[in-house]
Amino acid sequence: MDFDKDLDARGLNCPLPILRAKKALGEMTTGQVLRIVATDPGSVKDFEAFSKQTGNALLEHSAAGKEFTFFFKKK
Amino acid sequence: MDSLTLLAFARGPMLVIAIAVFVLGILWRLFHLLWRPSKPDLSEPRSTAVVRGALGAIVTRMWHHKTFRERTLAGTLNAYAYHIGLAIVFFGFVPHIAFIERLTGLSWPAVPGWLFATAVAAVFVGLVYALMVRLTSPVLRLLSDFDDYASWVITILPMITGMAVLSLALDSPYPAQPLYPAPLAIHLLSVELLLIWLPFGKLSHAFLVFISRGATGAAFARKGASL
Amino acid sequence: MSAARITVGTADLDHPLDLTSPRLSVEKPAVRYDTQGDRTDSDRLAAAMAAFSQDFGRDAATWLESCIHCGNCAEACHFYLTTRDPKYTPIWKLEPFKRAYKREAGPFAWLYKAMGAKSKVSVAELEEWQALIYDACTLCGRCTMVCPMGIDIASLVGLARHGMSQAGLVPHELWAVSERAAREGSPLGATPKVLKERLAWLADENEVDMHVDLPQAEVLVTFSSIEIMKYPQSLVATARVMNHAGYTWTISSAGYEATNFGMLAGNAEWQKRMTMKMIDAAIACQAKIVVLPECGHAYSAMRWQGANMLGRPLPFKVLHVSEFLAENIASGRIAVTTVGRSVAFHDPCQVSRRGGATQAPRDVLKALGVELRETRDSGDLNFCCGGGGGVIANHRADEIRYKAFVIKMAQMDATGADEMVTSCSNCRQSFDDGQSHFRWDRKMGSLLELVADHLAGPEGIGATARQVATAP
Numbered sequence: 180m181d182f183d184k185d186l187d188a189r190g191l192n193c194p195l196p197i198l199r200a201k202k203a204l205g206e207m208t209t210g211q212v213l214r215i216v217a218t219d220p221g222s223v224k225d226f227e228a229f230s231k232q233t234g235n236a237l238l239e240h241s242a243a244g245k246e247f248t249f250f251f252k253k254k
Numbered sequence: 255m256d257s258l259t260l261l262a263f264a265r266g267p268m269l270v271i272a273i274a275v276f277v278l279g280i281l282w283r284l285f286h287l288l289w290r291p292s293k294p295d296l297s298e299p300r301s302t303a304v305v306r307g308a309l310g311a312i313v314t315r316m317w318h319h320k321t322f323r324e325r326t327l328a329g330t331l332n333a334y335a336y337h338i339g340l341a342i343v344f345f346g347f348v349p350h351i352a353f354i355e356r357l358t359g360l361s362w363p364a365v366p367g368w369l370f371a372t373a374v375a376a377v378f379v380g381l382v383y384a385l386m387v388r389l390t391s392p393v394l395r396l397l398s399d400f401d402d403y404a405s406w407v408i409t410i411l412p413m414i415t416g417m418a419v420l421s422l423a424l425d426s427p428y429p430a431q432p433l434y435p436a437p438l439a440i441h442l443l444s445v446e447l448l449l450i451w452l453p454f455g456k457l458s459h460a461f462l463v464f465i466s467r468g469a470t471g472a473a474f475a476r477k478g479a480s481l
Numbered sequence: 482m483s484a485a486r487i488t489v490g491t492a493d494l495d496h497p498l499d500l501t502s503p504r505l506s507v508e509k510p511a512v513r514y515d516t517q518g519d520r521t522d523s524d525r526l527a528a529a530m531a532a533f534s535q536d537f538g539r540d541a542a543t544w545l546e547s548c549i550h551c552g553n554c555a556e557a558c559h560f561y562l563t564t565r566d567p568k569y570t571p572i573w574k575l576e577p578f579k580r581a582y583k584r585e586a587g588p589f590a591w592l593y594k595a596m597g598a599k600s601k602v603s604v605a606e607l608e609e610w611q612a613l614i615y616d617a618c619t620l621c622g623r624c625t626m627v628c629p630m631g632i633d634i635a636s637l638v639g640l641a642r643h644g645m646s647q648a649g650l651v652p653h654e655l656w657a658v659s660e661r662a663a664r665e666g667s668p669l670g671a672t673p674k675v676l677k678e679r680l681a682w683l684a685d686e687n688e689v690d691m692h693v694d695l696p697q698a699e700v701l702v703t704f705s706s707i708e709i710m711k712y713p714q715s716l717v718a719t720a721r722v723m724n725h726a727g728y729t730w731t732i733s734s735a736g737y738e739a740t741n742f743g744m745l746a747g748n749a750e751w752q753k754r755m756t757m758k759m760i761d762a763a764i765a766c767q768a769k770i771v772v773l774p775e776c777g778h779a780y781s782a783m784r785w786q787g788a789n790m791l792g793r794p795l796p797f798k799v800l801h802v803s804e805f806l807a808e809n810i811a812s813g814r815i816a817v818t819t820v821g822r823s824v825a826f827h828d829p830c831q832v833s834r835r836g837g838a839t840q841a842p843r844d845v846l847k848a849l850g851v852e853l854r855e856t857r858d859s860g861d862l863n864f865c866c867g868g869g870g871g872v873i874a875n876h877r878a879d880e881i882r883y884k885a886f887v888i889k890m891a892q893m894d895a896t897g898a899d900e901m902v903t904s905c906s907n908c909r910q911s912f913d914d915g916q917s918h919f920r921w922d923r924k925m926g927s928l929l930e931l932v933a934d935h936l937a938g939p940e941g942i943g944a945t946a947r948q949v950a951t952a953p
């Protein structure tokens with residue numbers, strides 16, 4: 180999937196990936212896509228909740244090994 | 255007791271008692287505070303402008319810091335609305351001025367009718383809103399005690415009884431002889447209740463606000479810290 | 482926890498440097514009991530009440546009588562904001578003390594007494610409230626900034642702790658560090674012996690002159706035991722700066738510990754004992770200036786309460802090290818080179834908001850030529866690191882402390898600054914601990930160390946006194 184911005188949140192614990200995502204999305208324009216890579220297993224649930232709360236669509240998420248990748252579309 | 259005797263009582267002995275309790279109550283609270291021990295602070299002050307600090311705090315604390323605005327703006331605006339409203343109703347309404355003139359000989363021009371009406375509305379809406387917030391916010395529900403609710407009732411009572419007098423007197427707003435002595439007496443008694451309660455409950459913030467802000471303002475000025 | 486303890490020489494084996502654990506504290510006692518001493522409940526209550534009434538001076542009484550229950554203070558407190566639990570509303574933490582005041586010393590106490598009303602505050606209740614005034618208050622004073630009545634809630638919490646301490650109701654870990662400080666001279670085992678060993682090693686390792694126990698000096702330098710045990714580079718930085726500025730300065734093994742856990746626990750006697758050690762040491766060497774270390778509450782304890790402990794004005798000037806740096810940079814006695822990075826500064830509450838020295842670190846950073854990126858709430862409205870007021874010493878508070886720290890991380894991240902610095906080693910260890918808990922990829926630095934690393938010219942330029950350490 181194409182994306183406009185990449186956020187490396189590997190190694191960070193909850194709620195840091197969320198905080199970083201919020202900040203990154205804040206700097207983007209509507210329709211742009213943000214990719215996030217995280218390692219905290221809690222981040223899957225967190226990002227789903229984050230998407231519901233903020234209205235930024237979670238386009239896709241996947242897990243590979245210990246890494247989780249998320250694609251968000253900025254509202 | 256007929257209504258004229260009740261009015262005479264409310265205007266006479268009861269008024270004297272209420273004002274006496276009001277004044278003595280406030281004096282006692284001030285005296286009690288001043289009488290508390292206060293150790294001199296021997297640390298080297300960064301600034302000696304403590305009086306300016308105290309007065310400064312009294313003024314600056316009339317508005318919140320920008321960072322708190324989001325969370326305190328509604329409450330602050332509402333408080334201003336009913337405080338200013340109460341002042342306008344109390345000091346700006348013709349019969350009230352006449353009443354004060356009879357007692358003290360002092361008088362001043364009344365506010366225009368539209369302003370009075372707005373003030374009345376602001377007080378009612380403001381007080382009801384304040385009560386609603388108090389009853390629904392978890393923080394305020396936890397903090398609130400008998401004093402908070404009693405003070406709310408005692409503050410709104412004169413407004414309600416006053417409206418009753420006003421609505422009855424609409425045809426003849428300012429008669430030489432009160433047309434409806436009973437409602438007027440009740441209105442007066444409710445104001446006297448407010449006067450008697452004020453020094454003791456939370457309404458005492460009317461005068462404590464100056465000392466409390468002043469004390470902190472002075473202490474902070476001494477340290478060179480801003481408030 | 483102690484994977485990489487660095488030991489220095491053989492003499493230091495008993496007192497290993499602990500550079501790796503994110504924070505220093507007394508380990509959790511096996512049995513948890515947070516009352517001290519063996520006495521009856523009624524005894525405890527009487528002691529607490531007597532102490533409360535004593536502390537209810539004019540200002541405290543005014544504040545206790547003035548609350549209008551508006552709830553605004555909740556919106557300023559990091560513990561409420563991050564938990565939304567109403568019990569963390571600042572003024573609510575004082576509820577039993579307000580009630581005690583009303584009955585014992587308020588304007589109508591005589592009425593309560595005439596009616597034979599017994600105090601409604603019980604020991605069980607006080608024990609419960611312990612968790613609020615010790616675990617959930619860092620004495621940061623942010624709530625004071627929002628209260629429309631101008632009530633200084635932080636001061637009241639500090640006073641309420643006196644009664645709790647009198648009654649033997651202090652959280653045990655906080656009590657234990659305070660007791661150790663009163664007994665050994667340092668809360669974390671930085672005894673005079675450890676200090677001297679440490680200084681000798683640091684002087685040698687870093688080739689820097691250290692002055693210990695000079696009979697006479699212009700400046701008496703003091704430390705926080707957190708620096709001695711965890712951030713020894715701060716000691717080196719202090720020496721570098723002093724040598725560079727050319728002061729005759731000394732460290733005194735009789736009075737070097739500037740932290741004051743007795744004050745944080747609410748034990749006035751221990752507080753006085755710690756403070757008097759430094760005052761006596763300063764008088765002994767005829768110091769004109771006492772420089773306090775990068776520690777927030779040390780500043781409150783000496784700068785604002787020291788003279789009151791002595792009972793007369795202090796015969797010397799008291800400066801926080803950030804003030805000392807600012808003054809000497811302004812006078813040209815300290816020259817610095819340019820850092821050329823962007824920096825976010827974390828204000829230690831007790832130095833900035835409650836100490837009045839908010840501007841000093843900013844002047845220093847300006848001289849260093851950094852681009853200062855302020856957080857959303859900075860300076861006097863800064864959020865606390867969450868570990869002040871003795872909270873970080875108390876493991877029971879970990880959960881809410883980490884929650885509160887999230888505000889700090891978010892605000893620091895938002896600045897996008899290259900570096901973070903502060904001028905309090907206690908804040909610094911809160912940050913280190915939060916960093917390891919959240920695996921945050923940012924590290925808090927020290928303003929003093931930043932200056933020491935950017936002194937212009939070879940260290941010691943302009944030095945008038947280059948003496949070797951003398952330890953009698």
Ligand code: SF4
Nearest residue numbers: 558571619621622624
């Ligand atoms: S002093 Fe700080 S921690 Fe304590 S109640 Fe106030 S805002 Fe909260």
Ligand code: SF4
Nearest residue numbers: 548549551552554628
């Ligand atoms: S902000 Fe001040 S007046 Fe309001 S509840 Fe808190 S302490 Fe009381």
